[in-house]
Amino acid sequence: MSGSASTTPALEMRALVAGYEPDLPIVRGVNLSVAPGELLVLLGPNGAGKSTLVKAIAGVVPIHSGSVTLAGRDITHVPAHRKIAQGLAFVPQTENIFATLSIHENLQLAAAVLPKQLRADRIKALYERFPDLATAPSRLAGALSGGQRQMLAVARALIVDPPVVILDEPSAGLSPKIVSEVFEMLQQINAAGVTVILVEQNVKAALKIASRAVILVEGQIRHEGAAASLLDDPIVAKLYLGTGHAQNHSVGAEQP
Numbered sequence: 001m002s003g004s005a006s007t008t009p010a011l012e013m014r015a016l017v018a019g020y021e022p023d024l025p026i027v028r029g030v031n032l033s034v035a036p037g038e039l040l041v042l043l044g045p046n047g048a049g050k051s052t053l054v055k056a057i058a059g060v061v062p063i064h065s066g067s068v069t070l071a072g073r074d075i076t077h078v079p080a081h082r083k084i085a086q087g088l089a090f091v092p093q094t095e096n097i098f099a100t101l102s103i104h105e106n107l108q109l110a111a112a113v114l115p116k117q118l119r120a121d122r123i124k125a126l127y128e129r130f131p132d133l134a135t136a137p138s139r140l141a142g143a144l145s146g147g148q149r150q151m152l153a154v155a156r157a158l159i160v161d162p163p164v165v166i167l168d169e170p171s172a173g174l175s176p177k178i179v180s181e182v183f184e185m186l187q188q189i190n191a192a193g194v195t196v197i198l199v200e201q202n203v204k205a206a207l208k209i210a211s212r213a214v215i216l217v218e219g220q221i222r223h224e225g226a227a228a229s230l231l232d233d234p235i236v237a238k239l240y241l242g243t244g245h246a247q248n249h250s251v252g253a254e255q256p
């Protein structure tokens with residue numbers, strides 16, 4: 001057994017190599033330890049491999065070598081649906097809800113990974129946590145606004161009451177006001193004790209809510225540090241966050 005709960009990372013990657021094709025690694029040797037209760041943001045330029053890394057952790061992109069542990073337990077090759085059941089929730093960037101089903105049906109489907117006797121109680125708890133979803137549970141998910149969809153996607157991920165949630169660009173395509181709401185929701189989830197790992201292009205807003213930031217470049221970690229220190233580091237921003245290169249990655253580009 002590993003050490004006590006306070007010293008065991010919530011999630012840990014060791015020498016992780018992953019990618020879509022066996023001979024074409026995209027994630028190239030990532031070592032990263034995430035402490036319980038952290039809100040970690042994963043940044044980096046387009047094509048750096050951020051999405052690939054979180055998909056590999058979630059079990060939807062093949063891991064070539066290295067390991068992933070969840071609270072000290074090796075989950076490297078555990079299939080995606082069992083990772084969820086074991087407490088690793090993943091909110092993909094797209095197709096994270098069923099648009100043609102109602103809010104309630106979306107939650108019911110997510111709850112299918114739980115033992116039958118727990119499902120109704122967990123859905124009830126989520127409606128209490130997300131009262132907006134409770135106001136019209138029969139509403140089609142496809143008819144929701146971007147922010148509400150993201151809320152539903154996050155609610156679906158929280159159905160197993162996971163200790164760790166990973167989100168791939170939850171702010172994509174949302175207006176600045178809705179981005180603030182989504183980030184506030186993530187802060188609340190984190191304040192309730194959930195470890196949150198977030199891939200983001202909305203650099204400035206993400207650094208404001210994160211405790212720590214990791215910058216991935218060409219599939220490797222190039223820089224990591226306290227989120228607040230990165231906010232004030234123009235060199236890091238210029239070198240690693242693509243300022244002046246890709247507008248949607250520019251520090252502060254999305255902020256009014």
Ligand SMILES: Nc1ncnc2c1ncn2[C@@H]1O[C@H](COP(=O)(O)OP(=O)(O)OP(=O)(O)O)[C@@H](O)[C@H]1O
Pocket residue numbers: 020026044045046047048049050051052053201
């Ligand atoms: N389904 C796929 N099959 C093969 N290669 C892919 C696939 N998806 C992404 N890639 C490649 O993997 C590399 C990393 O892409 P990835 O989406 O992980 O980067 P990213 O850092 O998340 O970038 P972005 O910020 O643009 O989303 C890119 O070269 C991309 O072309």
